[in-house]
Amino acid sequence: MSGSVDFVAAFLSRVRACSGVFTCALTGGSAATTLYPRLAQSELDWSRVRFFLSDERLVPLDHPDSNYRALRQALPRAVLEPVRTELPPAEAAAEYARRLPPTLDLVHLGLGPDGHVASLFPGHALLAERALTVASLTDSPKPPPARVTFTLSTLTAAREVWFLVVGASKRPVVEAVQHDLTCSFPAALVARAARSTTWFLEY
Numbered sequence: 001m002s003g004s005v006d007f008v009a010a011f012l013s014r015v016r017a018c019s020g021v022f023t024c025a026l027t028g029g030s031a032a033t034t035l036y037p038r039l040a041q042s043e044l045d046w047s048r049v050r051f052f053l054s055d056e057r058l059v060p061l062d063h064p065d066s067n068y069r070a071l072r073q074a075l076p077r078a079v080l081e082p083v084r085t086e087l088p089p090a091e092a093a094a095e096y097a098r099r100l101p102p103t104l105d106l107v108h109l110g111l112g113p114d115g116h117v118a119s120l121f122p123g124h125a126l127l128a129e130r131a132l133t134v135a136s137l138t139d140s141p142k143p144p145p146a147r148v149t150f151t152l153s154t155l156t157a158a159r160e161v162w163f164l165v166v167g168a169s170k171r172p173v174v175e176a177v178q179h180d181l182t183c184s185f186p187a188a189l190v191a192r193a194a195r196s197t198t199w200f201l202e203y
């Protein structure tokens with residue numbers, strides 16, 4: 001499955017099939033300027049969805065690097081839970097974790113050229129984090145350095161994970177994650193452990 005029409009149709013069908021409020025974590029990155037604007041134009045009942053962020057940069061919510069700012073612009077009608085980025089990193093992570101539902105219905109993840117997802121980067125100590133559902137880091141190799149991110153346990157506990165991959169340069173990474181069982185990219189760790197994964201390839 002790939003392409004924006006599939007993406008929007010699939011999202012609408014998931015929300016319609018949910019009896020209560022559907023919970024979805026959005027990704028940062030270029031999904032905000034490719035797929036999400038098309039969702040914004042759909043006939044989604046926005047009151048039936050509560051949106052979170054699978055990671056966030058610890059900058060003011062109106063800062064150009066803020067995922068919340070980009071997602072707010074892309075999805076102006078969304079009920080979107082911002083991270084309290086004014087708090088110290090560990091406190092911001094713990095405070096956001098307290099607002100998460102026990103199990104998310106859906107998590108969207110972009111895919112970095114190094115195979116990172118959310119703000120979980122190759123070789124980073126956070127990949128071994130099992131206690132926290134949301135963690136903080138101040139050494140992100142992708143700027144800005146200070147972030148909060150869902151941990152692997154949160155990503156793999158979600159009912160569904162959708163990978164929203166933008167740009168043909170990611171094709172080799174997608175191939176490795178999907179077909180190399182020895183691949184240790186964070187995206188591969190998620191894909192192998194998730195309850196359900198779907199790929200939307202925008203290239």
Ligand code: 6PG
Pocket residue numbers: 027028029030031055056057067109110111112113116117118119142166167
């Ligand atoms: C972030 C994003 C990050 C992003 C990937 C892919 O806050 O930086 O959440 O994980 O999804 O880096 O970004 P692109 O889709 O822009 O390549």
